[in-house]
Amino acid sequence: MLYALLLAFLIILFFIYIKIDNLPDLNSNDNYQINENSRSNKNYESQLTELLQNDRIIKDYSDALAKGTSGIARPESLLSNSKQEISDAIKDYIRELVRQDKLTPNIHSPLTTAFLSLNQFIEDERLNSINKIQSKLTNNLTLTSDEQNEFQEFMQQFSSENLIEEWTQFESELNL
Numbered sequence: 001m002l003y004a005l006l007l008a009f010l011i012i013l014f015f016i017y018i019k020i021d022n023l024p025d026l027n028s029n030d031n032y033q034i035n036e037n038s039r040s041n042k043n044y045e046s047q048l049t050e051l052l053q054n055d056r057i058i059k060d061y062s063d064a065l066a067k068g069t070s071g072i073a074r075p076e077s078l079l080s081n082s083k084q085e086i087s088d089a090i091k092d093y094i095r096e097l098v099r100q101d102k103l104t105p106n107i108h109s110p111l112t113t114a115f116l117s118l119n120q121f122i123e124d125e126r127l128n129s130i131n132k133i134q135s136k137l138t139n140n141l142t143l144t145s146d147e148q149n150e151f152q153e154f155m156q157q158f159s160s161e162n163l164i165e166e167w168t169q170f171e172s173e174l175n176l
Contacts, residue, residue: 051096057081057089058114064121065114071131073154075124083118090115091170098174108176115167119158130154 060080067078079086090111097103122130133151136143143151 050092054089054092054096057086058093058111061086061089061114065117069131071127072120072134072158073127073130074121075127076121077124079121083121086118087115087166094170095174098176103176112167116163119160119163122154122157126154 057080064074064078064080067074081089094103094108094111097107129150133143133147136147137151
């Protein structure tokens with residue numbers, strides 16, 4: 001069972017290494033399509049500020065995903081923002097792409113993978129232990145029962161149905 005979870009995770013991990021650099025620049029005047037009427041009200045400034053902030057959060061998260069790791073888990077200390085802020089930024093970014101009719105599979109797929117990879121970032125204190133266990137599994141070494149329990153707990157956290165459900169519901173709301 002652990003080997004099947006590990007294999008599934010490694011397949012997902014392969015896609016994580018794709019850095020999210022090819023996102024459309026929604027911040028430029030040519031691409032950002034705020035309703036002309038909203039340009040005259042205070043809402044325009046707050047919308048633009050939020051968009052710029054989401055763009056920065058996603059780019060910082062992309063950098064964290066692109067950094068090498070010595071195993072299956074990544075340290076939370078690489079994240080410049082909380083997981084919730086990253087989650088919200090990705091969703092808001094996708095909402096804006098949908099609104100502008102600019103969401104393509106080449107953009108949607110890496111953002112989905114990035115969202116679903118949030119649970120790969122764990123407390124720095126647990127990082128070495130989880131990565132050592134994963135290394136033992138990769139090398140077909142026997143795990144202690146404590147190691148099995150710890151790794152199974154991590155894999156359950158990583159493949160959390162709550163995160164998958166949240167993403168599925170979000171996509172459903174946008175008719176994706």
